Amino acid sequence: MKLFVKYFLIIFATISSVLIIGLIAITTILSDDYLEERKGTLLNYIDMINSLYKKDDFTYSNTQLKYIAENLGIRITIISKDGKVFYDSTFLNFEDLKTVENHAGRKEVKEALSNKIGYDLRVSTTVKVKHLYVAKLINSDYILRVSFPYKGVDQYLSELKNHILIIFVFLVLTVLAISYYFSRKLLIPLENLTDMLQKVEKNEKINIEDYKQADDTISRLFYSLYKHMISKQQILNDERNKMQFILSSLSDGVILFDQNWEIIYANDKVFDIFGVKFTNPFEDLKAYEPIKIFNDIKHKEDGKHFTKYNGRFYEITVRRFDRYKILVFHDSTDQMRYHAFKSEIVANISHELKTPVSIIMGYAETLNNDELDYETRKKFAKKLFDSSVRLDNLINDIIQLHSLESQDRNIFVDKSTHTSEIIQELQEIYKDCSKKLEFFIDDDYLKVYKEHLLSILKNLIDNAIVYSAGNTVTIGLKKIDKKIVISVDDEGPIIPDDEKNKIFERFYTSSKSRNKKSSGTGLGLSIVKHTAELYGGYVELLKNVKSGNCFKVVLIEK
Numbered sequence: 146m147k148l149f150v151k152y153f154l155i156i157f158a159t160i161s162s163v164l165i166i167g168l169i170a171i172t173t174i175l176s177d178d179y180l181e182e183r184k185g186t187l188l189n190y191i192d193m194i195n196s197l198y199k200k201d202d203f204t205y206s207n208t209q210l211k212y213i214a215e216n217l218g219i220r221i222t223i224i225s226k227d228g229k230v231f232y233d234s235t236f237l238n239f240e241d242l243k244t245v246e247n248h249a250g251r252k253e254v255k256e257a258l259s260n261k262i263g264y265d266l267r268v269s270t271t272v273k274v275k276h277l278y279v280a281k282l283i284n285s286d287y288i289l290r291v292s293f294p295y296k297g298v299d300q301y302l303s304e305l306k307n308h309i310l311i312i313f314v315f316l317v318l319t320v321l322a323i324s325y326y327f328s329r330k331l332l333i334p335l336e337n338l339t340d341m342l343q344k345v346e347k348n349e350k351i352n353i354e355d356y357k358q359a360d361d362t363i364s365r366l367f368y369s370l371y372k373h374m375i376s377k378q379q380i381l382n383d384e385r386n387k388m389q390f391i392l393s394s395l396s397d398g399v400i401l402f403d404q405n406w407e408i409i410y411a412n413d414k415v416f417d418i419f420g421v422k423f424t425n426p427f428e429d430l431k432a433y434e435p436i437k438i439f440n441d442i443k444h445k446e447d448g449k450h451f452t453k454y455n456g457r458f459y460e461i462t463v464r465r466f467d468r469y470k471i472l473v474f475h476d477s478t479d480q481m482r483y484h485a486f487k488s489e490i491v492a493n494i495s496h497e498l499k500t501p502v503s504i505i506m507g508y509a510e511t512l513n514n515d516e517l518d519y520e521t522r523k524k525f526a527k528k529l530f531d532s533s534v535r536l537d538n539l540i541n542d543i544i545q546l547h548s549l550e551s552q553d554r555n556i557f558v559d560k561s562t563h564t565s566e567i568i569q570e571l572q573e574i575y576k577d578c579s580k581k582l583e584f585f586i587d588d589d590y591l592k593v594y595k596e597h598l599l600s601i602l603k604n605l606i607d608n609a610i611v612y613s614a615g616n617t618v619t620i621g622l623k624k625i626d627k628k629i630v631i632s633v634d635d636e637g638p639i640i641p642d643d644e645k646n647k648i649f650e651r652f653y654t655s656s657k658s659r660n661k662k663s664s665g666t667g668l669g670l671s672i673v674k675h676t677a678e679l680y681g682g683y684v685e686l687l688k689n690v691k692s693g694n695c696f697k698v699v700l701i702e703k
Contacts, residue, residue, distance in 0.1 A: 157324035164316060180277070180295075184264055187219070187279035187291045194221060194291065195283055210234055220276070222290040224248050226258065246270075253280040257288050266295060338367065345374050398474035406443070409469070418454070418474055442472065451477075501536040505529060556679055558703040561590040562598055564622055571602060571620075580610050580618050587623035592702040597676050598631075604669035605633035605696050614638060615693060628682075629700040637693040645686045649674045673698060 190213075197209045214221050214234035223232035228249025236242055248254050256263025257280040265278045269292070277295040280288050344351045351371075389410075392399050398415035400408060408424050416422045423429035426439040438452050442463055450461045458481050462473040508529040512522060564586050575582055591598065602620060609618040615636020623630050640648060647653050652667035670684075673696075677684045680700040689695040 219293040224288040253278040400472045402470040504532040562595040609635040627702045631698040635693045
């Protein structure tokens with residue numbers, strides 16, 4: 146109803162305004178035309194009066210002028226060129242004319258003296274009534290002026306009062322009827338359109354036939370608009386769902402805030418980071434630490450900022466727009482740990498490389514002495530060669546360890562390894578070893594890459610030979626279901642409990658083994674651990690029945 150009244154008033158006011166402006170224009174035109182017509186009439190009167198006026202016969206002229214003035218309802222005035230009034234039809238006694246002020250300053254008199262004819266419309270100072278004055282210079286001798294009370298076009302309109310009233314009522318009713326008709330014609334489609342838009346916006350199902358209009362053109366417009374809106378809404382829904390899917394799949398936490406820091410959207414990762422769901426971080430979060438994080442962000446400029454929460458490091462990207470704010474929480478803990486690890490590994494590698502390189506340089510410098518005898522030269526040459534071998538082993542172990550760390554954990558083995566070949570190679574490698582190697586093999590074929598199995602066994606055997614005080618190293622290979630169990634036992638001394646986990650770290654060697662005779666690189670056990678993890682397995686250090694160490698490696702067949 147309010148909408149109808151609104152449109153009705155708009156249409157009514159528009160049409161009424163046009164009519165009122167038209168009436169004002171017509172009235173103005175009529176008024177101007179009426180004024181010109183009156184001026185012309187008075188000029189005709191002047192010409193007629195001039196023909197009857199006899200300056201020599203004042204008695205006759207006075208009688209004629211009185212008669213004309215009374216019958217025509219006009220006022221006749223004769224004025225000399227200097228402005229003196231020597232005749233006025235409104236005065237009966239000529240003696241009274243002496244009291245009349247000089248008319249030289251009257252507008253119509255001045256115009257008549259200049260242009261022979263003059264006009265003015267004003268209230269008479271003599272009779273106190275609005276008059277139309279027309280003056281004409283006669284024979285350059287005197288001015289004949291005629292005036293009459295001027296009521297304007299209102300005089301005619303008042304005569305047509307009843308007719309005008311009827312016309313006005315008719316126009317008002319016509320305007321009301323037209324306003325009502327067009328209001329209804331506009332309102333019904335608008336109401337239907339509004340209803341349709343609201344339902345489409347709410348994703349309500351509608352029957353487009355229910356909105357069919359009397360006008361086929363409007364009906365087609367409705368149908369076209371409906372199809373367009375449904376299409377656009379589907380596109381928007383698809384884009385919104387796609388965006389939500391992408392954001393929910395991100396490993397980063399994403400929050401979209403409005404200007405009041407109310408959450409418009411946040412993916413689940415954000416709530417996982419803080420361990421609670423919230424709509425406004427400053428109102429819903431109770432813990433001090435997360436509130437401090439958001440409070441700090443609130444006062445920071447756009448860009449990347451770093452913070453620590455629950456033992457993890459986060460890179461927070463802040464972007465502000467006119468109406469929104471976006472925060473992206475990226476967990477950079479692993480990255481920071483990697484950088485720390487990389488710095489550590491570079492330092493360790495540099496340290497480990499420095500020793501053999503220094504030895505090689507020292508021996509090379511010694512060999513440069515021409516005074517050395519043959520035996521001494523041979524001795525230093527062997528040491529130089531041994532240091533070169535150690536350096537080569539260290540470099541190979543670093544490359545192998547890096548390769549293992551870079552490989553995909555979903556390894557696939559397409560062929561089995563013959564265990565007898567492995568045993569033969571190991572026996573050939575350690576044929577000159579001071580310790581006895583005993584092999585206990587339960588299976589002929591194992592589904593593991595040959596180079597991986599050989600690397601595990603060689604590193605564990607090397608470790609036992611270098612660090613064990615016993616004379617025997619026992620090697621075992623067996624398969625239980627899909628698990629490959631590798632064991633290497635020595636005869637002690639037992640590695641302390643506080644070092645059992647450390648020995649698998651890069652470049653770590655136990656305190657008892659730090660001696661000049663040790664040729665290990667400090668990477669062997671770390672290579673064993675990473676190889677086991679590559680197969681989804683593990684390595685552990687146990688105590689054996691000989692009071693020695695048992696390195697047990699479990700691999701899952703791929």
